[in-house]
Amino acid sequence: MQSSQAPARPANAPARNVVVVGTQWGDEGKGKVVDWLTDHAAAVVRFQGGHNAGHTLVINGKKTALQLIPSGIMREGVACYIGNGVVVDPTHLLSEIERLEAAGLNVRSRLFISESCPLILPFHVEVDKAREALRETSGSGKIGTTGKGIGPAYEDKVARRALRVQDLKHPDRFAKKLRELLDLHNFALVGYLKGTALEFQPIFDQAMKAAEQILPMLADVGVQIHGHNVAGGSVLFEGAQGTLLDIDHGTYPYVTSSNCVAGNAAAGSGVGPDKLHYILGITKAYTTRVGSGPFPTELDWETPDTVGYHLSTVGQERGTVTGRARRCGWLDAAALKRSVLINGISGLCITKLDVLDGLKEINVCTGYLLNGQRVDILPLDADEIVACEPIYETFPGWEGTTFGITEWDKLPANARAYLERVQAFIGAPIDMVSTGPDRDHTILLRHPYKG
Ligand code: GDP
Ligand code: IMO
Ligand code: MG
Numbered sequence: 001m002q003s004s005q006a007p008a009r010p011a012n013a014p015a016r017n018v019v020v021v022g023t024q025w026g027d028e029g030k031g032k033v034v035d036w037l038t039d040h041a042a043a044v045v046r047f048q049g050g051h052n053a054g055h056t057l058v059i060n061g062k063k064t065a066l067q068l069i070p071s072g073i074m075r076e077g078v079a080c081y082i083g084n085g086v087v088v089d090p091t092h093l094l095s096e097i098e099r100l101e102a103a104g105l106n107v108r109s110r111l112f113i114s115e116s117c118p119l120i121l122p123f124h125v126e127v128d129k130a131r132e133a134l135r136e137t138s139g140s141g142k143i144g145t146t147g148k149g150i151g152p153a154y155e156d157k158v159a160r161r162a163l164r165v166q167d168l169k170h171p172d173r174f175a176k177k178l179r180e181l182l183d184l185h186n187f188a189l190v191g192y193l194k195g196t197a198l199e200f201q202p203i204f205d206q207a208m209k210a211a212e213q214i215l216p217m218l219a220d221v222g223v224q225i226h227g228h229n230v231a232g233g234s235v236l237f238e239g240a241q242g243t244l245l246d247i248d249h250g251t252y253p254y255v256t257s258s259n260c261v262a263g264n265a266a267a268g269s270g271v272g273p274d275k276l277h278y279i280l281g282i283t284k285a286y287t288t289r290v291g292s293g294p295f296p297t298e299l300d301w302e303t304p305d306t307v308g309y310h311l312s313t314v315g316q317e318r319g320t321v322t323g324r325a326r327r328c329g330w331l332d333a334a335a336l337k338r339s340v341l342i343n344g345i346s347g348l349c350i351t352k353l354d355v356l357d358g359l360k361e362i363n364v365c366t367g368y369l370l371n372g373q374r375v376d377i378l379p380l381d382a383d384e385i386v387a388c389e390p391i392y393e394t395f396p397g398w399e400g401t402t403f404g405i406t407e408w409d410k411l412p413a414n415a416r417a418y419l420e421r422v423q424a425f426i427g428a429p430i431d432m433v434s435t436g437p438d439r440d441h442t443i444l445l446r447h448p449y450k451g
Contacts, residue, residue, distance in 0.1 A: 015229040018278045018448045019265045022242030023339035025289040027319070027326060028282040029351035029434055031055025034071040034238045036439050037280075040449040042233025043079040044072025045225060047268030048258040049240030050087040050120060050153070051096070052146040054320025058437040064103070065320050069096050070238050073107060079228070081221045084116035085258065085268020087153040088165060090210035092120075097213075112219035114270070115166035118157040121178075121207070123185040123198050124149030130193035143254055144291025146321050154247075154257035156181065165218065168211035178204055222270020229275065234449055237265035237276070243339040244378075251382045254293025262343040278448045281345040281428065283336060285353045286311050288326040290319045294385035296378075297329035297365045307359060315355040330363040330392065333425045335378040340428045347431030347446060350419060353411075354403040354435045362418060363392040366425055395421065404436045408443050 018037060022028045035057045038044055051067035057074055058064075064074060068088065072078035082088065097107045128149045132142045145151060156162040161181055167174045179200060186197040225235055241260040244250045249261060258264070266273040288311075289295045299308030301317075308328050311317065317326035339345070356362055367376045368388035379385055398412035405411055411419075411433075423430045433443040 017235045019237040019262045021239035023281040026242040038075045041236040044070040045081040047083040048085040053240035082113045083269030084114040088117045089120035114221040117165045118162035120149040120153040124152040127152040130195040151257040278346045296388045297332045301328040332365040336426045345428045349432035351434035359397040362395045365390040367391045
């Protein structure tokens with residue numbers, strides 16, 4: 001571990017921190033890009049979300065899926081932090097650690113957890129599932145959550161009644177708070193959600209058992225990140241979900257329960273916003289969405305021999321966490337315009353370009369018709385988004401394959417023209433392109449860590 005007393009690097013090589021965020025509805029390929037960048041990072045930090053995330057890394061053909069543990073864990077020597085903005089399910093955390101250890105990774109010496117993280121406990125999962133069932137039967141429609149208890153855990157945090165990781169240090173305090181919280185949730189579960197009450201003792205025993213293993217990993221995350229920077233080490237902030245799933249800026253209420261935007265990398269890990277030096281937006285070359293909610297450029301992705309089916313099957317668009325099929329559609333550059341603004345994007349990485357190989361024509365949405373008027377940026381009201389008719393610009397496809405290409409000049413001319421037009425339209429530079437799932441299937445135009 002680097003200490004804040006370590007000598008600073010020379011002024012010509014200052015630490016530089018990079019934030020990686022999804023610019024769409026998640027699953028843009030953040031895990032792959034974070035892993036690629038970690039050869040320049042001393043530490044990787046998760047700052048929001050929980051194990052609703054599913055980040056897939058492919059290293060030398062071997063696939064690893066991470067949910068709660070930062071993607072830096074795949075590189076020896078990189079420290080991994082779970083910041084205060086993350087909701088932690090202790091049982092899940094341990095099972096994910098054990099899965100990685102079984103694959104031969106040394107996790108516990110490199111993983112550090114903020115004691116301020118709110119806990120996800122079994123009643124959060126029950127409430128999440130029961131609420132979804134109620135929304136379905138009442139006709140208001142499911143959100144399509146991952147069923148991991150994320151929303152109810154964040155609600156307890158904001159209501160100032162959450163059990164936090166730090167409560168695991170004090171069994172009596174934990175028991176008292178748990179009794180009160182469980183009473184409240186059982187009242188709602190039985191009386192309103194028509195579910196079954198949960199018992200105190202198994203939840204308490206399970207948490208105390210997990211505590212023995214979790215407490216040695218606690219750390220003052222903000223201070224540690226500062227220490228890395230002082231010692232000249234660069235840090236990578238790994239976003240989960242995507243901007244259009246953000247609780248404030250997304251397609252509310254069809255969103256997750258945290259702020260997924262770059263600004264939250266500071267609040268969710270305990271560093272100042274001046275420490276976020278470069279914001280890398282990850283953008284899939286088309287669009288996908290898991291769960292319910294408006295999606296203007298959605299195609300029919302279930303009928304064979306359609307473009308949507310091509311995206312779904314060639315892109316292997318199936319959720320990492322729930323196994324659900326992801327809805328697929330064209331790239332929505334008008335929605336990206338909003339993401340670029342909200343995140344303060346420094347540069348973009350366009351992923352899964354190879355999935356567009358073989359298409360005759362490629363559409364990009366550059367605005368919408370809403371009540372007969374043209375709008376150029378995704379509206380803020382979900383009902384208005386439902387009413388939006390996308391306006392497309394059409395590009396010719398390209399011959400041959402882009403799969404695995406590592407140099408910009410080797411891309412087909414039509415692929416370059418497509419990317420250049422997207423870049424001009426949304427007003428943010430494309431600094432990287434991903435042409436396959438493997439770490440090495442990457443084109444670099446401007447390195448986020450080198451500027
Ligand atoms: P994340 O949640 O943003 O980390 O993305 P996921 O891991 O959930 O989903 C992205 C999927 O696309 C994973 O299966 C990746 O292995 C895969 N992937 C990432 N980049 C590329 C790419 O450039 N081309 C292809 N074909 N697959 C990719
Ligand atoms: P990564 O990090 C895609 C979606 C769910 C649902 C909504 C709310 O892999 O990109 P929640 O369980 O968070 O309350 O569900 O958010 N969702 C994701 N979709 N990628 C994710 O993470 C997601 N995490 C949550 O499908 O629509
Ligand atoms: Mg994912």
